[in-house]
Amino acid sequence: MYVWQQAAGKRHARQAVHRGVLDLGATFKTLCGYRLEVGEADVHTPDKPWLDPTCAGCDYKIRKALGIPLASRENAEPLVLEDYEDRQRPKVKC
Secondary structure (H helix, E strand, C coil), rough: CCEEEEEEEEEEEEEECCCCCCCCCCEEEEEECCEEEEEEEHCCCCCECCCCCCCCCHHHHHHHHHCCCCCCCCCCCCHHHHHHHHHCCCCCCC
């Protein structure tokens, strides 16, 4: 099972090893293949909701794994693996 986690300016999918979101400073492996750290801007509070976009790589991989059509969202352009691979990945330490 996967859950969404905010990090590096995007919402990434990660393994649900425990319930809830991760604490500040925690690291996790994203479904798109990165190891990211939860920063101060990534900690959700009622007065600071997550508004960053979903990572295209995580979105692609989770939809494929769950058998969800890649363009099932209304007005969404089809997402194909080549689109994901051609995009610049976030600059983070692995």
